[in-house]
Amino acid sequence: MPPWPRTASSNSPPINNPHIDLPAMPVLNEKDIQEALEKWTDHILAAAAQASSLGLVGLISHGDVLAQRLIRALELKGMHAQYGAIDITLYRDDLDLRAARPALRSSYLPFSTDGMHLILVDDVIQSGRTARAAMETIFEYGRPQRVELHCLVDRGHRELPIQPDYVAFRLENATGDVNVRLKELDRQDAVHY
Amino acid sequence: MKPRKDLLTIESLSDEEIHTILESAVAMKEIFTKSVKKVPALKGKSVLTLFYEPSTRTRSSFEVAAHRLSADVTTFTLSTSSVVKGESVHDTIDTLMSMKMDYIVVRHKNSGIPAVIARHCNASVINAGDGAHAHPSQAFLDAFTIREKYGEVDGKRVVIIGDILHSRVARSTSVILRRLGAQVAYMGPGSLVPPMAHTGIPQLKDWDEIFTWKPDVIYLLRVQNERIESPFFPVADYHQAYGVTEERLRRIDAQDISIMHPGPVNRGVELCDAAMDYRNCLVCNQVENGIAARMSILYHLTPATLS
Numbered sequence: 001m002p003p004w005p006r007t008a009s010s011n012s013p014p015i016n017n018p019h020i021d022l023p024a025m026p027v028l029n030e031k032d033i034q035e036a037l038e039k040w041t042d043h044i045l046a047a048a049a050q051a052s053s054l055g056l057v058g059l060i061s062h063g064d065v066l067a068q069r070l071i072r073a074l075e076l077k078g079m080h081a082q083y084g085a086i087d088i089t090l091y092r093d094d095l096d097l098r099a100a101r102p103a104l105r106s107s108y109l110p111f112s113t114d115g116m117h118l119i120l121v122d123d124v125i126q127s128g129r130t131a132r133a134a135m136e137t138i139f140e141y142g143r144p145q146r147v148e149l150h151c152l153v154d155r156g157h158r159e160l161p162i163q164p165d166y167v168a169f170r171l172e173n174a175t176g177d178v179n180v181r182l183k184e185l186d187r188q189d190a191v192h193y
Numbered sequence: 194m195k196p197r198k199d200l201l202t203i204e205s206l207s208d209e210e211i212h213t214i215l216e217s218a219v220a221m222k223e224i225f226t227k228s229v230k231k232v233p234a235l236k237g238k239s240v241l242t243l244f245y246e247p248s249t250r251t252r253s254s255f256e257v258a259a260h261r262l263s264a265d266v267t268t269f270t271l272s273t274s275s276v277v278k279g280e281s282v283h284d285t286i287d288t289l290m291s292m293k294m295d296y297i298v299v300r301h302k303n304s305g306i307p308a309v310i311a312r313h314c315n316a317s318v319i320n321a322g323d324g325a326h327a328h329p330s331q332a333f334l335d336a337f338t339i340r341e342k343y344g345e346v347d348g349k350r351v352v353i354i355g356d357i358l359h360s361r362v363a364r365s366t367s368v369i370l371r372r373l374g375a376q377v378a379y380m381g382p383g384s385l386v387p388p389m390a391h392t393g394i395p396q397l398k399d400w401d402e403i404f405t406w407k408p409d410v411i412y413l414l415r416v417q418n419e420r421i422e423s424p425f426f427p428v429a430d431y432h433q434a435y436g437v438t439e440e441r442l443r444r445i446d447a448q449d450i451s452i453m454h455p456g457p458v459n460r461g462v463e464l465c466d467a468a469m470d471y472r473n474c475l476v477c478n479q480v481e482n483g484i485a486a487r488m489s490i491l492y493h494l495t496p497a498t499l500s
Binding site: 087089090091095099100101102103104105106107112136140141142 | 216262
């Protein structure tokens with residue numbers, strides 16, 4: 001079953017989000033995220049105007065929701081981008097260190113990535129290990145012409161030489177959990193920290 | 194899913210574990226459709242297939258599954274192993290543990306041997322069939338195949354036909370299907386079907402009762418000639434009494450029923466030739482789904498060799 005379109009009700013309870021009912025300080029609210037997505041859309045429009053075939057690939061389970069929203073926003077401004085979503089779990093370098101193994105989610109990449117301009121979309125970048133795994137995953141579907149990494153929040157603490165091409169918010173060297181909530185999965189739009 | 198070392202029976206699993214393994218099998222199957230049919234999840238891990246009983250498809254299915262997860266596979270074959278030279282199971286386990294295996298896939302003609310091996314080693318042990326006891330990976334692939342065909346297992350009606358008494362497939366598959374909400378019935382030679390008082394599973398008398406019961410799936414068991422010293426009845430009689438004949442296939446088609454079989458099929462015994470080409474024959478889907486289900490099983494087990 002393709003993850004598109006996906007709503008909060010199709011996947012209950014929300015997964016990957018153990019903090020949903022914990023009170024935490026919202027640092028960004030719905031309006032902030034809305035404005036950030038508008039700027040983000042404009043950035044993609046300007047930067048990828050030359051791209052002949054653009055694809056937005058979201059990292060399950062929050063990046064794919066952001067990718068869907070960006071594609072809808074781009075569509076309204078006349079730019080068409082293909083949608084994909086990938087579960088990078090099987091490519092993680094820390095599988096042995098994780099005690100629990102939740103059910104895998106189906107990746108959805110209905111096109112060959114050969115020659116495409118791809119933008120990997122994720123909610124938070126920290127160590128860079130997820131991004132590394134995502135790059136490895138994406139190359140198993142073809143040879144993209146160019147790959148970019150876009151994230152909603154950069155919280156610092158990098159452990160690999162990987163930097164995103166676009167970041168909406170920076171929380172420099174944040175300590176503690178940075179928790180992105182999106183309406184489609186968590187009933188609200190907010191970033192808690 | 195919490196860390197679990199071994200997979201010995203379906204009964205030992207929680208509902209959550211059953212659902213998690215089935216769910217991941219869907220994602221595993223999608224790996225087959227990529228240009229690179231391999232993921233690095235078990236890179237550097239070693240898998241041993243230890244089959245004390247002949248098998249082609251279960252063993253190769255586990256091997257393909259392990260390869261697709263990037264594990265290294267070693268095959269231990271009965272005819273060439275020291276078992277024929279008289280080595281005991283315990284000594285074999287010691288030998289295997291010295292080889293630092295992470296996963297051991299075991300088949301043995303005696304019930305309980307995989308459990309003995311599991312108790313004595315750090316590797317994850319997967320029961321690939323022990324005597325007439327259990328065959329959990331077959332149960333997962335059967336449940337996965339029905340779920341793929343109908344969207345869910347809950348509420349489906351499945352009749353299992355054949356020698357139920359000696360069948361580990363019937364035992365494990367009926368358990369998983371009932372845990373997932375399906376209704377199961379048995380049909381077969383009277384002395385080879387356990388009574389409902391012991392199993393809670395109703396017994397249908399003949400094919401007419403099957404068609405009246407309106408099943409979604411008819412699951413034929415293989416006649417295990419190698420397990421029965423003297424045949425209970427001639428093959429032609431079995432086919433007439435319990436097999437899918439061409440006449441029955443027409444009624445199966447009319448009622449839009451699916452056919453399943455754990456393989457290998459004895460053509461002309463359990464199934465007529467035409468049944469293999471029938472539009473709702475799921476035998477080949479079962480083989481394909483077997484790889485996905487076994488990938489999911491390997492992925493979700495946690496060997497004690499890691500800590």
